[in-house]
Amino acid sequence: MTLPQTVPFLGWSWNDLLFLALAAALLGTALMVVLGRNIIRSGLWMIACFATLAGIYALLGTPLVAAAQVLVYIGAISVLILFAIMLTQTKGGPAALVFHHQAWAAAIAAVVLGVLLALVVSSTEWPLAGEYAATSVKAIAQLLFSDYILPFEIVGVLLLAAVIGGVFLAKRDAPRDEPHGERPE
Amino acid sequence: MPMELLVTLLLALPIAGFGLTALVGRRLGTRAWVIAVPAIVVTWAIAMVVVWTAFSGGLGEGGLHFTLYEWVPAGAFTIEANFAVDNLAAVLLIVVTTVGMLVHVYSIGYMAHDPGRWRFFAYLNLFMFSMLLLVLAGNFMLLFAAWELVGLCSYLLIGFWYPRPSAAIAAKKAFLVNRVGDVGFALGIFAVWTTVGTLNFTDAFERLSDGLAGGRIEAWAITGIALLLFCGAVGKSAQFPLHVWLPDAMEGPTPVSALIHAATMVNAGVYFVARANPLFSLSPEAMFVVAAIGIFTAILAASIALTQNDIKRVLAYSTLSQLGYMFASLGVGAYVAAIFHMTAQGFTKGLLFLGSGSVIHGVHEEQDMNRMGGLWRRMPITHATMLVGSLSMAGIPPLAAFFSKDEILGEAFRNGFLWVWLVGILVAALTAFYMFRLMGKTFYGPSRVDPAVEPHVRESPRSMTVPLILLAIPAALLGLILGLPFGAGLIGQWLGPIFAGAEENLGRHPEAVQVLGVDGVLILVSVAVATAGLAVAIRLFGFHWPLRGDDTEAQPERVAALTARAPRLYRASFRKWWFDELNDLLFVRVGGRVAHFIWWFDRAIVDGTVNGIGDLAQSAGRDLRRIQTGRVQNYALGIALALIVMAGGFLIVTAR
Amino acid sequence: MSQSLDSYLALSALLFAVGTFGFLARRNAIAMLMSIELMLNAVNLTIVAFGAFVPALQPDASVIALVVMAVAAAEATVGLAIVIAIYRNRRTPLVDEYAQMRE
Numbered sequence: 001m002t003l004p005q006t007v008p009f010l011g012w013s014w015n016d017l018l019f020l021a022l023a024a025a026l027l028g029t030a031l032m033v034v035l036g037r038n039i040i041r042s043g044l045w046m047i048a049c050f051a052t053l054a055g056i057y058a059l060l061g062t063p064l065v066a067a068a069q070v071l072v073y074i075g076a077i078s079v080l081i082l083f084a085i086m087l088t089q090t091k092g093g094p095a096a097l098v099f100h101h102q103a104w105a106a107a108i109a110a111v112v113l114g115v116l117l118a119l120v121v122s123s124t125e126w127p128l129a130g131e132y133a134a135t136s137v138k139a140i141a142q143l144l145f146s147d148y149i150l151p152f153e154i155v156g157v158l159l160l161a162a163v164i165g166g167v168f169l170a171k172r173d174a175p176r177d178e179p180h181g182e183r184p185e
Numbered sequence: 186m187p188m189e190l191l192v193t194l195l196l197a198l199p200i201a202g203f204g205l206t207a208l209v210g211r212r213l214g215t216r217a218w219v220i221a222v223p224a225i226v227v228t229w230a231i232a233m234v235v236v237w238t239a240f241s242g243g244l245g246e247g248g249l250h251f252t253l254y255e256w257v258p259a260g261a262f263t264i265e266a267n268f269a270v271d272n273l274a275a276v277l278l279i280v281v282t283t284v285g286m287l288v289h290v291y292s293i294g295y296m297a298h299d300p301g302r303w304r305f306f307a308y309l310n311l312f313m314f315s316m317l318l319l320v321l322a323g324n325f326m327l328l329f330a331a332w333e334l335v336g337l338c339s340y341l342l343i344g345f346w347y348p349r350p351s352a353a354i355a356a357k358k359a360f361l362v363n364r365v366g367d368v369g370f371a372l373g374i375f376a377v378w379t380t381v382g383t384l385n386f387t388d389a390f391e392r393l394s395d396g397l398a399g400g401r402i403e404a405w406a407i408t409g410i411a412l413l414l415f416c417g418a419v420g421k422s423a424q425f426p427l428h429v430w431l432p433d434a435m436e437g438p439t440p441v442s443a444l445i446h447a448a449t450m451v452n453a454g455v456y457f458v459a460r461a462n463p464l465f466s467l468s469p470e471a472m473f474v475v476a477a478i479g480i481f482t483a484i485l486a487a488s489i490a491l492t493q494n495d496i497k498r499v500l501a502y503s504t505l506s507q508l509g510y511m512f513a514s515l516g517v518g519a520y521v522a523a524i525f526h527m528t529a530q531g532f533t534k535g536l537l538f539l540g541s542g543s544v545i546h547g548v549h550e551e552q553d554m555n556r557m558g559g560l561w562r563r564m565p566i567t568h569a570t571m572l573v574g575s576l577s578m579a580g581i582p583p584l585a586a587f588f589s590k591d592e593i594l595g596e597a598f599r600n601g602f603l604w605v606w607l608v609g610i611l612v613a614a615l616t617a618f619y620m621f622r623l624m625g626k627t628f629y630g631p632s633r634v635d636p637a638v639e640p641h642v643r644e645s646p647r648s649m650t651v652p653l654i655l656l657a658i659p660a661a662l663l664g665l666i667l668g669l670p671f672g673a674g675l676i677g678q679w680l681g682p683i684f685a686g687a688e689e690n691l692g693r694h695p696e697a698v699q700v701l702g703v704d705g706v707l708i709l710v711s712v713a714v715a716t717a718g719l720a721v722a723i724r725l726f727g728f729h730w731p732l733r734g735d736d737t738e739a740q741p742e743r744v745a746a747l748t749a750r751a752p753r754l755y756r757a758s759f760r761k762w763w764f765d766e767l768n769d770l771l772f773v774r775v776g777g778r779v780a781h782f783i784w785w786f787d788r789a790i791v792d793g794t795v796n797g798i799g800d801l802a803q804s805a806g807r808d809l810r811r812i813q814t815g816r817v818q819n820y821a822l823g824i825a826l827a828l829i830v831m832a833g834g835f836l837i838v839t840a841r
Numbered sequence: 842m843s844q845s846l847d848s849y850l851a852l853s854a855l856l857f858a859v860g861t862f863g864f865l866a867r868r869n870a871i872a873m874l875m876s877i878e879l880m881l882n883a884v885n886l887t888i889v890a891f892g893a894f895v896p897a898l899q900p901d902a903s904v905i906a907l908v909v910m911a912v913a914a915a916e917a918t919v920g921l922a923i924v925i926a927i928y929r930n931r932r933t934p935l936v937d938e939y940a941q942m943r944e
Contacts, residue, residue, distance in 0.1 A: 023848075026856060030856055033859075034859055034860075034875075034876055049882075053885075057889055060889055062889055062892065062906075065906050068906075072910050072911070073882070073913075080918065084871055084874075088928040099867065100868060102822055103865075109825045109829060109862075110825070110862035113828070113829055113861055115858075117858070118854040126894075133896055133899070140903045140904060143900050151904075155908055155911045158911070158912065158915050161915070162915035163918065166922035172929075822865050
């Protein structure tokens with residue numbers, strides 16, 4: 001069974017429908033992240049947001065980036081965040097106040113900023129903006145290991161540094177083992 | 186001996202006397218006078234030499250002008266200490282040194298029991314120096330310095346008994362009122378400088394009259410300068426409206442009143458206007474003001490003298506009145522008459538004041554005439570000399586003041602100032618009246634002296650009576666010596682050339698005095714008026730006829746009846762026409778309010794503004810500090826807002 | 842609509858705005874970090890969108906997006922480590938109580 005050319009009832013293309021659905025989902029989950037009371041729930045909504053974003057990347061014809069999104073963001077960063085949440089739970093549940101006093105100003109600023117940005121980019125004539133085209137993984141791979149080999153390596157070192165730094169920063173100040181006996185804790 | 190040296194000595198001796206007495210006077214005790222008095226006697230002698238030389242023409246045409254040294258060497262504004270000795274200065278020298286010397290001698294006796302006598306003699310010498318400097322000064326600056334010095338000495342001497350509050354207040358009042366006049370005077374000096382660029386008398390007057398003739402100086406400028414300078418004379422010579430200090434100046438010892446406030450300092454104003462006659466005669470408006478103020482002061486003061494009870498106050502108001510005469514005379518252009526009257530009045534008033542001092546001394550410091558009486562028996566010399574003085578003052582011929590007063594009135598009439606003449610005649614009548622009221626209350630009738638004091642009333646010591654006698658001589662004879670024949674007497678010959686220029690400016694041509702014409706009638710009228718006043722006073726207050734030996738009784742009931750018929754006038758006269766109250770209201774109260782307001786303004790608004798700025802800075806800082814919360818999110822919000830503003834602004838600008 | 846660059850860019854802008862709001866308004870430090878991740882993702886979306894619609898930028902855009910992802914991971918690591926360290930010291934994850942540097 002093949003799909004009809006356009007969406008029934010609405011007359012849009014399937015691509016458009018998919019885009020709208022994903023866009024709505026993206027913004028909705030993002031809002032749930034920032035507005036949620038329970039921080040663990042916020043974390044989970046964030047995972048959903050990342051997943052939606054992966055879908056959008058796929059829609060844009062870059063499946064590699066979509067896969068990387070899932071792997072890195074959902075698989076690593078989100079887990080990291082959830083662990084951190086659990087490590088910094090205060091006793092007695094979440095705090096009474098989720099937002100600052102400045103939340104209203106922040107909201108207005110954010111809205112204005114968003115609208116401003118959207119207007120600016122929409123009204124700009126981007127040169128060379130042509131038709132949408134997908135990217136091949138092969139081309140990415142070739143680029144990554146030839147022109148961008150140095151950034152690739154540096155990012156690796158960066159990640160190493162981040163790991164070491166993170167470990168160092170977050171470890172407990174444990175008592176050292178002295179040669180002539182243990183110091184009481 | 187060169188003249189310059191002598192003149193310099195005239196100044197050097199008194200100031201040296203002052204210095205020495207101030208340094209060692211206290212240790213001299215009763216002999217505190219041994220430095221001061223001889224210094225003045227020698228000064229008098231030197232002055233007589235100078236005067237003789239001047240009147241015999243030995244000082245040359247226009248007098249002796251010399252410079253002692255350069256006082257202010259400031260480039261364009263160079264002032265020298267230069268002196269001018271001409272006949273006018275010579276006349277003043279006579280009065281100042283003679284009366285000064287006699288007052289010094291008199292003070293030996295008068296201040297014999299006063300512990301502060303060394304101060305007194307020191308101040309007296311300082312005063313002599315200041316007054317001589319004033320008379321001899323050759324430029325405005327030196328004159329002004331002497332002017333102020335004289336005022337200072339007046340302050341020191343009026344407030345000599347400074348523990349007494351009324352004396353201290355009177356001294357302050359004198360100085361302050363003088364100061365008011367001095368402001369005008371100083372402004373006048375500034376005006377002279379800016380108009381003609383020199384402060385030397387001869388040069389300045391020459392340039393002023395040349396400037397007016399040549400059209401370079403406006404007439405109103407000349408009038409303005411003259412009036413400003415006249416302000417100083419008004420203050421120093423206690424003319425209306427700055428007359429209020431002179432009666433209160435009687436708080437000082439009587440020799441002070443005699444010297445400063447009768448014979449010398451108050452004449453400084455008259456002397457100055459006479460000196461500045463080339464300037465004043467150029468401005469008819471200024472002359473009119475001078476005459477008006479002068480004659481108004483004369484009648485004002487005479488009206489107050491009618492009712493005063495303090496013997497010294499009557500004499501003070503009499504001085505005011507006679508000064509008014511002098512200024513009226515200057516104002517109508519009768520310069521010689523004015524100086525003549527000044528000379529006569531100087532001796533006469535000096536005599537009267539010293540005499541009153543003798544009386545006060547005799548009745549043990551009582552000054553209220555209602556508590557005197559019948560003193561002619563106990564104090565014969567004082568009585569006789571004061572009788573001479575009173576007759577002279579009243580304008581009875583052939584005594585001194587008759588001649589001078591008459592010449593003033595005659596000149597006024599002849600030059601068309603009929604109103605001056607009329608008021609002057611009235612004042613003459615009043616003068617005779619109040620002088621003999623004074624005599625009647627003081628010397629005649631039954632004794633009203635305090636019974637406890639009465640037995641001790643006796644004549645004053647010789648150191649006091651001798652100066653009285655010595656002063657009575659010129660008071661009696663000066664008129665005859667200097668004033669005859671009428672209008673062409675010695676005084677006219679001496680001073681005529683000095684005022685010749687002024688006479689020209691005024692368009693006057695000296696005419697001979699016709700005794701058998703208009704002038705004779707005028708003389709008769711003034712004598713008649715004076716006699717009438719005298720007669721009324723004798724009827725009301727009593728008299729002792731020296732030759733007949735009997736008395737005219739006083740009639741106090743008559744006096745009381747007269748007073749009762751015009752109670753408001755009496756009260757106005759007695760209360761000095763409420764002038765002090767007016768001054769108090771206008772200046773003290775209103776001034777106090779204004780000062781209070783300005784104080785409030787300064788505190789609330791000026792300080793408020795300054796403090797407000799400080800507070801503003803503080804509160805601004807305090808409030809701005811709250812931006813630094815230490816919280817990253819607040820800072821981030823700031824960044825976001827700034828970004829929005831900048832981006833939005835950029836968009837708006839580029840969208841145009 | 843899905844064929845126009847503008848819609849993707851607008852979407853990205855809105856996501857960025859949401860992230861900004863979360864960053865400025867939440868009290869919990871970890872919630873702030875999550876909002877930062879949202880903002881980074883919005884940027885990534887912009888990069889990939891440009892890559893799709895501007896042929897000259899492909900495939901560099903994808904490479905750049907991958908690098909951004911890696912850097913985001915590193916940054917999240919270090920950031921969370923710091924938050925944990927502070928939490929150990931202050932016993933609270935609420936940023937408005939980290940006010941030691943206030944005036």
